[in-house]
Amino acid sequence: MSIMKNLRLFCVCVIFFASGILSLWSEETVYIFKKGDTLYKVSREYNVPVDVLVEYNHIRNPQAVPEGLKILIPSIYTVQKGDTFYSIAMRFSLSADVVMKANSITNPGSLKIGQRLYIPGAGNSASRVSSTTAAVTTNNTVASLVWPHPGRRETYNNKVSGILINGEKGDLVYSSCSGRVIWANPYRGYGNVALVYSPNGLVYGYLGAEQLVVSVGEQVEAGSAIGRMGMYFHETDAKLLFFVFNNQTKTYMDPSQVLQKR
Incomplete structure (x- = not known):
């Protein structure tokens, strides 16, 4: 040819x-805390563990996050048809176990189209x-x-x-x-x-x-x-x-x- x-x-x-x-790949997102927000609520919304948000944004007091505070949400990946934990992990040079553990998933068959996964380490690229x-x-x-x-x-x-x-x-x-x-x-x-x-x-x-x-x-x-x-x-x-x-x-x-x- x-x-x-x-x-x-x-x-x-x-x-x-x-x-x-x-x-499919989302860069860091800026989130501004509103009245009544908690780190747990934000973590559930973006499917990023609370401890990751705390460490990523150097939050000193996770129990008292002030209204108006801007934090960064680490990069996430949206699952597409045909994806597996193995294929997603390979795309980001990780292991399937690492991706599953980072998202508190124990069943590899639970992956759903449209599901958002936190990719550990991808947001903190310099390290x-x-x-x-x-x-x-x-x-x-x-x-x-x-x-x-x-x-x-x-x-x-x-x-x-x-x-x-x-x-x-x-x-x-x-x-x-x-x-x-x-x-x-x-x-x-x-x-x-x-x-x-x-x-x-x-x-x-x-x-x-x-x-x-x-x-x-x-x-x-x-x-x-x-x-x-x-x-x-x-x-x-x-x-x-x-x-x-x-x-x-x-x-x-x-x-x-x-x-x-x-």
Whole structure:
């Protein structure tokens, strides 16, 4: 199959891919305490344990939370059809037991569509960077880097706007922005995929990596290594597909224009 046919097919898939993941994965939510609220009530509403809310927000007196106090609700995941504790845990680089224990669930068959699960550690991303990733990031950071790779770029405009970047297999791929990794897994024959959610609501996508050195929940900085380039679209040359997705408008942006604004 030609690269153009693969790209057209991927255009359709990636729209559901990026927007779908973001609709299931909730970033930190700000909650303002109202009269009569308790931590227990909030924990039941968001399905996050009380002790997690206390530790996450450094609350000194859990029994007397004042009205008007703003707290952060850690990230949660909404269960979809076909999900299992194992598949959800794998998505966030955890074990099924850890996810079940964090949500006080003992029966693995009790999972329901629409159920909201607290993902331990994903909200506190700074503390979850592995020693391997930290070492790669420290030794391979390029302070002035804007593009994820310096190779020849090909603009692609169809149902999505993206950039194909040519390089050599094994070349380092760098993050173009700072933000949180919300996906770091293979995806439907397109190699390893990393999605980084930036503070301004944009999602930066890196597809076709031979290897990723980041995990879901980790915080990355602009210019830090996130993986290595691999073969893409069954071509003989190594390529990286790079895109920028606006999570608010659910549209793809021209990476060239986005990066020029930096």
